[in-house]
Amino acid sequence: MDSEPATDWTLDPQLEHDTIFVCDLPLCQVRLMNDANYPWLLLVPRRAKASEITDLSEADQAQLMREVAQSVRALKSETVCLKINVAAIGNVVAQLHVHVVARFRNDPAWPKPVWGHLPARAYEDTARQNLVAAMRTRLTIAPA
Amino acid sequence: MDSEPATDWTLDPQLEHDTIFVCDLPLCQVRLMNDANYPWLLLVPRRAKASEITDLSEADQAQLMREVAQSVRALKSETVCLKINVAAIGNVVAQLHVHVVARFRNDPAWPKPVWGHLPARAYEDTARQNLVAAMRTRLTIAPA
Numbered sequence: 001m002d003s004e005p006a007t008d009w010t011l012d013p014q015l016e017h018d019t020i021f022v023c024d025l026p027l028c029q030v031r032l033m034n035d036a037n038y039p040w041l042l043l044v045p046r047r048a049k050a051s052e053i054t055d056l057s058e059a060d061q062a063q064l065m066r067e068v069a070q071s072v073r074a075l076k077s078e079t080v081c082l083k084i085n086v087a088a089i090g091n092v093v094a095q096l097h098v099h100v101v102a103r104f105r106n107d108p109a110w111p112k113p114v115w116g117h118l119p120a121r122a123y124e125d126t127a128r129q130n131l132v133a134a135m136r137t138r139l140t141i142a143p144a
Numbered sequence: 145m146d147s148e149p150a151t152d153w154t155l156d157p158q159l160e161h162d163t164i165f166v167c168d169l170p171l172c173q174v175r176l177m178n179d180a181n182y183p184w185l186l187l188v189p190r191r192a193k194a195s196e197i198t199d200l201s202e203a204d205q206a207q208l209m210r211e212v213a214q215s216v217r218a219l220k221s222e223t224v225c226l227k228i229n230v231a232a233i234g235n236v237v238a239q240l241h242v243h244v245v246a247r248f249r250n251d252p253a254w255p256k257p258v259w260g261h262l263p264a265r266a267y268e269d270t271a272r273q274n275l276v277a278a279m280r281t282r283l284t285i286a287p288a
Contacts, residue, residue, distance in 0.1 A: 052228055053209075054216050065197075065209040072198050084196055087231035091247060091255035103235060111235035113259045 009046040012095040018120065020128065023136045027063040028098075030071065030139060032132055035120035037109070039079045039102040039131065041071050050096040053088055064098070071100045074138035078131075079104075085113065152192040156239040159188060162264065164272065167280045171207040172242075174215065174283060176276055179264035181253070183223045183246040183275065185215050194240040197232055208242070215244045218282035222275075223248075229257065 011029065019031035019042050027047075033040035045064060050056055056064060072084045081102035088098045101114055109117040123131070155173065163175035163186050171191075177184035189208060194200055200208060216228045225246035232242045245258055253261040267275070 052216060052220070053230060054213050054220075058210075058213075061209050061213055062206055065205050066202075069198050069202075069205055072196060076196070076198075083235055085231070085233045085235070086197060087229070087233070087257075089229045089231070089257055091227055091229070091257075113231075113233055113235075113257055115257045 008048040010048075011044060012093050012097075014093050015042065015044060015095065015097060020132055022132055023140050025067045025070070025139065027060055028067050030067075030135070032128070032135065033099075033120070034122050034128070036123045036127065037118055037121050038104075038107055038114055039075060039081070040114070041075055041100040041135065043067055043071060043098040043100060045096055047096070051090060051094045052096065055096065068098055068100065070139065074135060075100055075102050078134050078138055087113075087115075089115065153190040154192075155188060156237050156241075158237050159186065159239065159241060164276055166276055167284050169211045169214070169283065171204055172211050174211075174279070176272070176279065177243075177264070178266050178272070180267045180271065181262055181265050182248075182251055182258055183219060183225070184258070185219055185244040185279065187211055187215060187242040187244060189240055191240070195234060195238045196240065199240065212242055212244065214283065218279060219244055219246050222278050222282055231257075231259075233259065 019033050022030040022032050028043040028045050031042045033042055045056060045060060047056060047060065053061060068086060076084055079102040081104055083103045085101040085103055090096065103110060163177050166174040166176050172187040172189050175186045177186055189200060189204060191200060191204060197205060212230060220228055223246040225248055227247045229245040229247055234240060247254060
């Protein structure tokens with residue numbers, strides 16, 4: 001899975017600022033958006049200079065889909081949400097990153113997309129630690 | 145590619161109303177959003193009852209990624225856009241559909257996402273026919 005060198009990849013500073021490390025999958029670093037409004041993962045392929053999905057090799061594109069599907073299942077199992085939103089937008093931060101967001105009928109943006117709707121509301125320490133630990137377990141101990 | 149029966153798939157009426165047929169790829173029906181604000185494709189996997197990406201088989205998930213990448217390349221080549229936005233949201237229309245949107249620094253929503261920003265502005269006949277024909281050619285004659 002790690003067919004291309006990842007040594008010159010570094011996380012975009014804005015993404016680092018907005019998120020918390022969860023775990024490394026074979027291709028992507030998984031992070032939790034520090035926004036208690038919605039359970040929200042970010043998948044960042046560890047490939048330097050990738051901005052569009054098509055900047056990845058075909059093998060990496062296939063692996064990205066597997067890791068997206070794995071993250072969808074993990075987030076859906078953990079949150080028992082109504083719907084998952086998946087998106088690669090990147091108009092503001094160019095570094096390729098995929099949003100995986102758990103949505104609920106009573107969340108503050110429903111049924112609109114979450115982007116640009118509300119300012120992020122930082123998690124309290126315990127809630128953040130618990131969700132990161134739960135996602136890490138679901139993504140690394142039981143990835144299927 | 146067509147390992148599952150597609151006979152009981154029908155396009156969601158709302159998606160049909162908002163879009164124009166472009167072509168059928170092995171998994172997805174490709175349609176153009178009838179919104180001249182942004183060149184905007186919709187990929188709809190012809191699989192009954194699929195709502196989340198994870199409702200597709202692993203083979204279909206891999207094929208979806210290939211068709212998304214093919215559509216990104218085709219739309220980017222045709223429009224010479226700055227960025228492509230890719231998203232599976234589905235909060236309003238449950239039938240699984242993937243947005244592939246060409247974005248420009250001077251488009252009416254930039255740098256925000258396009259969803260819910262402006263009402264759709266229908267294409268004029270000639271512009272619509274030309275874009276559909278161009279996308280059909282790029283997606284079916286030269287898919288690579």
